[in-house]
Amino acid sequence: MSWTEDQPIVSLKDVHKSFGEVKVLRGVSMDIQKGEVICIIGPSGSGKSTLIRCINALNDIQSGSITVEGIEVSDPKLDKLALRKKVGMVFQQYNLFPHRTVLQNVMMAPIKVLGQNKAEVEQRARDLIRKVRLEGKEDAYPGELSGGQQQRVAIARSLAMSPDVMLFDEVTAALDPETVKEVLNTIKDLAADGMTCILVTHEMGFAREIADCVYFTDRGVIVESGPPATFFDQATDPRTREFLSQVL
Amino acid sequence: MDYSSILDWLWPDWFFNLAVVSDEYNRGRYLAGLWMTAKLAVVSIFFSLIIGAIGAAVQGAQSKTLRVLVGFFVAFFRNTPPLVQLYFFYFAIGTVLRITGDNGLPQPLIGNFGWAIISLSLFAGALNVEIFRAGIEAVPKSTVEAAEALGYTRLQIYTDIVLPLAVRISLPALGTNLVNLVKTTTLAYAIAVPELLYVSAQIWSEDLNVREMMNVLLISYVGLVAILVWVLHRWEKALRIPGYGR
Numbered sequence: 005m006s007w008t009e010d011q012p013i014v015s016l017k018d019v020h021k022s023f024g025e026v027k028v029l030r031g032v033s034m035d036i037q038k039g040e041v042i043c044i045i046g047p048s049g050s051g052k053s054t055l056i057r058c059i060n061a062l063n064d065i066q067s068g069s070i071t072v073e074g075i076e077v078s079d080p081k082l083d084k085l086a087l088r089k090k091v092g093m094v095f096q097q098y099n100l101f102p103h104r105t106v107l108q109n110v111m112m113a114p115i116k117v118l119g120q121n122k123a124e125v126e127q128r129a130r131d132l133i134r135k136v137r138l139e140g141k142e143d144a145y146p147g148e149l150s151g152g153q154q155q156r157v158a159i160a161r162s163l164a165m166s167p168d169v170m171l172f173d174e175v176t177a178a179l180d181p182e183t184v185k186e187v188l189n190t191i192k193d194l195a196a197d198g199m200t201c202i203l204v205t206h207e208m209g210f211a212r213e214i215a216d217c218v219y220f221t222d223r224g225v226i227v228e229s230g231p232p233a234t235f236f237d238q239a240t241d242p243r244t245r246e247f248l249s250q251v252l
Numbered sequence: 253m254d255y256s257s258i259l260d261w262l263w264p265d266w267f268f269n270l271a272v273v274s275d276e277y278n279r280g281r282y283l284a285g286l287w288m289t290a291k292l293a294v295v296s297i298f299f300s301l302i303i304g305a306i307g308a309a310v311q312g313a314q315s316k317t318l319r320v321l322v323g324f325f326v327a328f329f330r331n332t333p334p335l336v337q338l339y340f341f342y343f344a345i346g347t348v349l350r351i352t353g354d355n356g357l358p359q360p361l362i363g364n365f366g367w368a369i370i371s372l373s374l375f376a377g378a379l380n381v382e383i384f385r386a387g388i389e390a391v392p393k394s395t396v397e398a399a400e401a402l403g404y405t406r407l408q409i410y411t412d413i414v415l416p417l418a419v420r421i422s423l424p425a426l427g428t429n430l431v432n433l434v435k436t437t438t439l440a441y442a443i444a445v446p447e448l449l450y451v452s453a454q455i456w457s458e459d460l461n462v463r464e465m466m467n468v469l470l471i472s473y474v475g476l477v478a479i480l481v482w483v484l485h486r487w488e489k490a491l492r493i494p495g496y497g498r
Contacts, residue, residue: 101398
């Protein structure tokens with residue numbers, strides 16, 4: 005199946021996922037168009053992180069279907085490299101490679117995984133480091149940076165692979181309030197450039213400002229979704245309203 | 253109070269009267285023994301590191317049979333005394349492994365030096381397997397996941413991410429084991445490998461200078477281990493990552 009840009013770039017249909025006896029996702033469906041910014045919110049344990057981890061095959065699913073640009077993620081013969089070239093991911097704990105400098109962290113994957121020319125990759129890496137406003141930190145090691153700086157390196161590292169979709173898994177949850185903003189601004193820049201972004205987040209203000217569509221998950225299902233203006237002010241489901249009343 | 257007797261006791265005549273310095277014949281034997289001990293130590297360290305790396309890699313393999321085999325190997329060498337292992341190799345296996353020599357008589361295929369190397373390498377190697385495995389397991393799963401998400405293959409993750417971090421985590425425990433290995437080379441005395449303890453015993457039984465030779469022995473091992481510790485320390489320093497572990 006070949007994918008064209010008018011079709012959803014990421015599509016989930018009736019996705020079920022359980023860890024042993026625990027059912028984490030119980031029939032999740034969503035379609036995401038190219039260039040859209042999606043925020044997934046919900047109480048902890050509602051399956052939001054699992055949901056986006058399934059999109060780049062870090063977790064496998066039991067039934068249903070996930071496609072990214074037409075690639076069937078649940079296919080047992082999935083070409084993981086082809087999928088991961090298209091999907092970048094940023095984690096809550098940054099997960100940088102601690103034994104490599106900032107520049108090396110950004111350059112490693114394009115050289116090693118994609119086999120790209122080192123000089124070109126370095127040029128692009130330096131541009132990306134500038135884009136996440138970390139120029140001057142190229143030769144620092146992750147352990148020498150603040151959490152917010154590390155997280156921006158993680159974003160640059162992911163962007164160096166030139167993905168079409170970016171997944172953000174609670175990327176500001178481990179940061180202190182001051183540095184949250186610098187990371188959110190970086191994501192905002194990305195979204196403004198037209199990157200398709202799927203975010204799991206607890207930053208309601210940010211979701212309201214940036215999202216094209218907000219999804220509320222609870223106990224493995226999507227309870228409610230909609231554009232932020234209607235979602236935040238006119239939520240209809242009692243569970244959504246209860247959650248929003250606690251976090252807003 | 254007579255202080256001089258205490259001083260005599262603290263600094264007796266024999267303390268600095270080191271037989272290996274004054275006597276040329278003894279010096280030759282001592283240096284040969286020191287050289288043999290150094291060879292035993294360096295060669296056993298080398299092979300024990302290789303055994304440890306392979307064993308730890310196999311323990312992460314898919315095949316259950318292989319993992320169980322490595323488990324047995326580690327348990328066998330960790331749970332039996334190294335002297336018994338040495339005797340087992342030299343007297344049990346060594347007497348079976350024979351070839352016919354040039355003179356038509358059966359000869360051992362592997363000599364006592366060879367068995368000492370094999371035995372010491374396997375003993376220290378088994379412990380190195382555990383040390384490296386602990387290092388590998390201490391690499392955060394989330395770091396591995398980040399590499400997976402970037403499209404790394406299993407092998408690339410192992411060579412580029414897991415090993416460089418695991419080696420750093422393993423170094424302190426590895427140092428302890430290798431220091432022990434240097435000291436364990438004295439067991440080769442039991443199968444008549446002419447190493448430091450062996451030649452020292454020769455010297456003291458001929459010259460009846462046990463006390464002096466005890467000093468020689470202790471100082472020699474302090475020196476040998478100090479060299480190893482210095483090398484390990486340099487290595488640790490070279491691998492240190494700025495800001496890591498804080």
